[in-house]
Each structure stands twice: as C-alpha cells, then as structure tokens.
Amino acid sequence: MSSTHVPSTTATPSVVDGEVARGLAVGGQALVEGVLMRGPDRVAMAARQPDGSIALRIEHVPAWSVRVGGVPLVRGVVALVESVHVGMRALQWSATIADPERRTPRATAGSLVGALLAVVAAFAVFTALPAVVASWTVPAVGPVGRTVVEGLLGVVLLVAYIASVRRHPMVLRTFGYHGAEHKAVSAYEGDGPLDVRTASRFTTRHERCGTTFMLDVAVLSAAMHTVTNVVWPEGPAMLAARLLAIPVVAGVAYEVIRVAGRHTDRRWGRLLTRPGMWLQALTTAEPDDGQLEVALVALRAALPAAPVTADPAG
Incomplete structure (x- = not known):
C-alpha cells in the first residue's frame, strides 16, 4: 500500500501509445472528490485535496480475488464482494482527503456507522418493503403475480431514489466523477492518448457500469423469485432461498x-x-x-506499465 501527491495541472499530459498496456480490463467507481480505478493487479484511488493537488493511493488487488477471478459465474460473486470490500475503504479514504477534519477517530467511526446504517436502510427500502407490499397482492394475483409486482416496485423505488438524491449538489458532483471514470475508461479502450481533451469527447455512459449490473441483478432476482416463491411462498424458507440465490444472481x-x-x-x-x-x-x-484529470491520474496508476513514485510512509 502506498500513496503520493500529484500536482494539479490544467490538463493531464498525454501518454504515448506503448507506455501503458492496452487491451486489459479496467473499471472503477466514483469516490468523494475522486475516482477509484481497478487494473489487473492493482487498485488506484485518486482524490482532489482542498489545496487543489491530487492525492494518490495504490493497493494490490486482493490475492483471493486474483485466484478465482477468472472462473465463470464465480467471478461475478468475487467482483461484488471485492467492490464492497475495497470500495467502502476507498470511499472513507477519499472523504478524509477531501475534508481533513474527517481524519479524527471519532469522525472515522461515525462515517463507518453511517455507512452501515445506509446499507441496512437500503436493504429495508429496496428489498423488504417491496416484498411486504407485494405480499398483500397474493389473493388477487397469486404467487407469480406477486413476484412481478415485487420486482416492478423494487425497480421503481430504485429509480425514484436515484432521481431524488441526484438533486443534492454533493451527490450530483459525485455523479460527475462517475461520468469522468467512464470517459477515462472509454479513452483507454479507444487506444487514444490518455489526456483530458481526448477523454472529454466520450460519453458518460459505459456498457460495463455497476449501474447496469445493479439493474440486471434486480431483474434476475425477480425472475429467480418467481420460481422460489412457488415452492417457498413465505416464512423463513422463503428468506433462506432468497439469500442463497444472491450469489447465483450476481454471477449470472x-x-x-x-x-x-x-x-x-x-x-x-x-x-x-x-x-x-x-x-x-x-x-x-x-x-x-x-x-x-483525477480520473486519468487514477487510471494510469492502475495500469501495469504506469510509472509511480510513491511515498511508502503514506
């Protein structure tokens, strides 16, 4: 694990073709005033500091992820676990970079508790609530119809929630970093120079986005529940069946x-x-x-041939 600081520039310098390994799978996520990029063997996190410079942190991809990351179906579950494991830590790191006051132990503990509560709340809203509401429709539509109602309600709630939080300036800015991540990855996949001018020409949308994964999971979960609800329509058995189906759905x-x-x-x-x-x-x-600029700094640092000068003390 290492970190360094990159001076801010008006534009990210171009990377000459051949200095970075092309054709490798890369991806990432938005952070607080930053971007995480995951390459084949390392994860790079870049975040803008209050003084305008860019802080950079580099970690190795977890060994357990590398060992089973190429197995079909299994790699989907691994990717989900890894994204939660690494992503939560990266979010916490970027928050402390963007706001140094968050570096106190009390602030860190508060952030972790808040994140845990957010996960619990999300589960309650997007999973439990649709299931409860849909259960009221069983007499009218039957078990299969109930699953359809539950799936549609879950998707509607998800879209409504995203549209609502998008209005907050901080959330909208984070979504801007999400767009920057997509543009940077598209520039890399397009074999062009990795600079701001080139990346800005691409769309903010990408086929392999986690948003697409999230939507696919919601749709496939509804399809899976159509089968399990017929056999286990309610009670602990239904809950157990749904929990066991999560890795299958994620893998598919x-x-x-x-x-x-x-x-x-x-x-x-x-x-x-x-x-x-x-x-x-x-x-x-x-x-x-x-x-x-931040997204491109993270991307270049995540690629195998990217030169990195890091301060081990970071």
Whole structure:
C-alpha cells in the first residue's frame, strides 16, 4: 500500500501509445472528490485535496480475488464482494482527503456507522418493503403475480431514489466523477492518448457500469423469485432461498454484462445493455476538466506499465 501527491495541472499530459498496456480490463467507481480505478493487479484511488493537488493511493488487488477471478459465474460473486470490500475503504479514504477534519477517530467511526446504517436502510427500502407490499397482492394475483409486482416496485423505488438524491449538489458532483471514470475508461479502450481533451469527447455512459449490473441483478432476482416463491411462498424458507440465490444472481448478471459488453456491435448486445445505459442518465453527470484529470491520474496508476513514485510512509 502506498500513496503520493500529484500536482494539479490544467490538463493531464498525454501518454504515448506503448507506455501503458492496452487491451486489459479496467473499471472503477466514483469516490468523494475522486475516482477509484481497478487494473489487473492493482487498485488506484485518486482524490482532489482542498489545496487543489491530487492525492494518490495504490493497493494490490486482493490475492483471493486474483485466484478465482477468472472462473465463470464465480467471478461475478468475487467482483461484488471485492467492490464492497475495497470500495467502502476507498470511499472513507477519499472523504478524509477531501475534508481533513474527517481524519479524527471519532469522525472515522461515525462515517463507518453511517455507512452501515445506509446499507441496512437500503436493504429495508429496496428489498423488504417491496416484498411486504407485494405480499398483500397474493389473493388477487397469486404467487407469480406477486413476484412481478415485487420486482416492478423494487425497480421503481430504485429509480425514484436515484432521481431524488441526484438533486443534492454533493451527490450530483459525485455523479460527475462517475461520468469522468467512464470517459477515462472509454479513452483507454479507444487506444487514444490518455489526456483530458481526448477523454472529454466520450460519453458518460459505459456498457460495463455497476449501474447496469445493479439493474440486471434486480431483474434476475425477480425472475429467480418467481420460481422460489412457488415452492417457498413465505416464512423463513422463503428468506433462506432468497439469500442463497444472491450469489447465483450476481454471477449470472456479471456474465450477462461481460457478454453484452463485448457484442455491442450486434442488436441483441445493444438490447441487453440499453436499460442500464438509460439508468446511467441518472447516475452519471458531465464532468469538468478537473474531474477528468483525477480520473486519468487514477487510471494510469492502475495500469501495469504506469510509472509511480510513491511515498511508502503514506
């Protein structure tokens, strides 16, 4: 684990073709005033500091993730666990970079408690509430109809929630970093120079986005529940069946995104990715040049051939 600071510039310098390894799978997520990028063997986090410079933190990809990351279906579950494991820590780090007052133990503990409460609240709203409401419709629509109602209600609540929080300036800015992450990855995949001017030409949407994964999980979960609700319509057995189905759904959703993302030149590939691309209209925003700069710093640091001068004491 290492960290360093990158001076702010008006534009990120170009990277000459050949200085970075092309054709490798990269991805990331938005942070607080920053971006996380995950390469084949390391994770790079870049965040803007109050003085305008960019803080950079680099970690190795967890060994357990590398060992099983190439196994079909299993890699989807691994990706989900890794994104939660690494992503939560990256969010906490970026929050302390953007706001140094958060570095106190009390602030850190408060942030972790808040994150835990947010996860519990999300589960209650997007999973428990649709299940409870849908259960009231059983006499009228039956077990299969109940699953349809539950699935539709879950998607509606998800979209309504995203549209609501998007109005907050801080959330909208984070969505701008999400757009910057997509533009940077697209510039890399397009084999162009990794600079702000090139990245700005790309769209803020991307076929392999976590938003698409989230939507696919919601749809596949509804399909899975259609089967399990007939056998275990209620009670502890239903809950156990749903919990056991989570890794299966995550694994299948991940494979769907991978296959569709490689075949966007075909109609069926575009059809599979289109709903997720629509939803990204809410979860991304057009970034400014400073946000693109941060995303590109993280991207270059995550690539195997990227030169990094790090301070081990960080």
